Amino acid sequence: MTLGELLASAKPALAATWAECMEASAAGVLFMSVCHGKERAHVVTVRGKNFDEVWRRAAQLLQAWLRKQGGAPIWLRVDVVHTVHAMTWQALKQAFATTKRNYFRHGIAFDAELSVAMLEEEIGAHAVLYDGNFSETTPNAVNLGLYGKYRHGRELHWPTDAQQPVWIFDTRAVFTDGKGLHTIEHQGRNRGYRRLPTWDTDRVRDIAATSTAYLARQVKSSGAYHYGWFPCFDRAIPTYNALRHASSTYALLEGWELTRRPEHKAAIERALDHLTGKLIQRTTLPGGEEAAFLVDIDDEIKLGGNAVCLLAMVKYTELTGDTQYLPLLEQLALGIVHMQDPATGRFVHVLNHPDLSVKEENRIIYYDGEAAFGLMRLYGLTRDPRWLQTVEQAFEHFIAARHWEAHDHWLSYCVNELTLYRPEERYLRFGLDNVRGHLDFVLDRITTFPTLLELMMAAQKMIVRLQADAAHAHLLEGFDIEKFYRALEQRARYLLTGHFWPEIAMFFRNPSRIAGSSFIRHHSFRVRIDDVEHYLSGYVAYWKYLEGGGRPAELQAMREDAVPEK
Incomplete structure (x- = not known):
């Protein structure tokens, strides 16, 4: 794809937008960003009144840069400034103080002409408003200086005078990869991402398949994962987590159930080989039974670790018919039973390996739901009554401890x-x-919050059965079914604002590494295998929900989004 072809694709859509923006602000400022996938997008800014002239000058600047770089561009994004607001530095800092970090959704300029200006996407990708020590938007002087050198050839500095003016701006934008042109949504909850003409079964399947492919690519030849990335500066997360290795493999299996692509299955088998050969350790319990435990860093045995191993291997057994893991599944389940108090049903959360002494009675409620869910899935496979009995004992404790108040997605799966x-x-x-x-x-x-979709999808399955159960349907009295489905569907659509579309990824240090993945915005757009895992599991479940018809017929007419987005 040549730059000329990308420009030709984008220009007609921007011509009308230019007139609208000139009427709104008369700023006449255009940002043109081009990317070849390996490095951050190169951004040029041009100001003027005549659209054709501004477009021509911006294109010339990009052509000159590309001649020096070599390589063909693959993505082009063009932003036109729509509205500009001047405010004092003090007022802007006050706005930062009430905004969650990385949720300041405007561009910032240091002069009225917007000649020194940062697009919203550049602000996020360079972490200039991010400090991990604070939960709110926080100016980062070091990263602003680095951004200034990269983008403007000189260090930039935040104002020191409280009354110094700064300019906040919003844009209208389009993006093209040469295959299609996408208008970027500029308002509402989905602003900043491509407008979707349809949000249906095929679209959800595409997102799930893309996420599956991304997660599969993270499995190395050794079977270990590339654990994750801080994409602003393309830094690998310097640790590992065996529990998340297993749970991500479970999600990868869910994705492969949908795609059935051989390269995805090959990645799964490498990950399972690493799990069973390196991360799981066998041991003899005090009573003489042979058990197995997932051993994590610091020689920890986490209750949830054994549980997600069950999930992954049960799913593999169901999908392939390969029974090689059945003996190990029993040993892992016995490890979970060993961590339960038979009198109360309560689980111990963390043991030391190899002596099985208690390290922590309680760490995180997710382990309880994972353990019960894992055992239930194994019971569904083998019908061994030991596992059902253990779960029912656990629920005695869950009910007594009011665990439903945690709104845990694992408990939703389990119940x-x-x-x-x-x-x-x-x-x-x-x-x-x-x-x-x-x-x-x-x-x-x-x-x-991708686990919220998982929570809702599991609950939806139970609710459907409950509605058909004459003996128990009365439990739904007072339960707002319409609001439940509205929340479920809205959360599924909102998850796409955490998908690394190329029009966002192009501004980060290594776009091709993260495109198609899922991120956590308030953790500096972190991409970790378990982040992708939860998005993927939620979307596979949502795809199945849509394939099954979606909302009950009597609620279809009450859908707020019955009309496709424009």
Whole structure:
């Protein structure tokens, strides 16, 4: 693809937008960003009144840069300034103080002509408003200096005078990869990302397949994963987590169930070989039984670690019919049983390896739900009553401890499985209470929080069965079904604001490494295998939901998004 071809694709859409923007602000400022995938996009800024002249000058600047660089561009994004607001540095800092970090969604300029200006995407990709020590938007002097050298050839500095003016601006933009032209949404919850003419089964499948492919590419030849990246500066996350290795492999299996691509299966098998050959250790329990434990860093045995190993290997067994892992599955399950108090049903969360002494009685509630869910999935495969009994004992503790108040997605998965075999009122009520009262949070949460979609998808399966169960349907009295489905569907769409579309990835240090992945915006756009895992699991479940018809027929007419986005 040549720059000329990319420009020809984008120009017609920007001509009308230019007139609209000139009417709104008369700024006449255009940002043109081009990327060949290996390094950050090169951005040029041109100001003027005549669109054709501004376009021509910007194109010339990019052509001159490309001649020096070599290589063909693959992505082009063009932003036109729509609105500009002047404010004092003090007022802007006050706005920062009430904005979650990396959620300041405007460009910033240091002069009225916007000759020294940062697009919103540049601000995020260079971490100039990010300090990991603070939860709110925080100016970063070091990163601003680095950005200034990269973009403007000189260090930039934040103002020191509280009354010094700065300019906040918003743009209208389009993006093209030569295959299609995408208008960038400029308002609402989905602003900053491509407008989608459809949000349907095929679209969700494409996102899930892309995420599967990304996660599969993270599996090295050794079977270990590239654990994750801080993409602003293309830094590898310098640690590892065996639990997340196993849980990400489970999500990869869910994705492969959808794609059935041989390279995805090959990655799964490498990851499982590493899991079973390097990370899981066998041991003899005090009672003489042979058990197995996932051993993590610092020689820790985490309850959740054994659980997600069960999930991955049960899923592999179901999808392939290969029974090689059945003996190991039993040993891992016995390891979980060893960590349960048979009198109360409560689990111990962390042991030391190899002596199995208790390191922490309680660490994180997720381990409880993971353990119960893993055992339920194994019970579904083997029908061994030991695993169902262990889960029912655990639920005695979960109910007594009011664990539903944590709104844990793993507990949602678990109770859905448990009620397949034990549709008892106390378990069904637990499953409803696990989402009841949490719907406003699901609707309004500003972060993507991908496990919320998993929570809702598992609960939806149980609710559908409950509606068809004459003996227990009364439990749904007072439960706002319409609001539940609205929250579920809105959360699924909102997750796309955490997808690394190329129009966002192009501004980061190594775009090709992260394009197609999923990020956590408030952690400096971090991409970690378990981040991708939760997006992927949620979208596979949502795809199945849409394939099954989506909302119940009686609620279809109540959908707010019945009309496709324009």
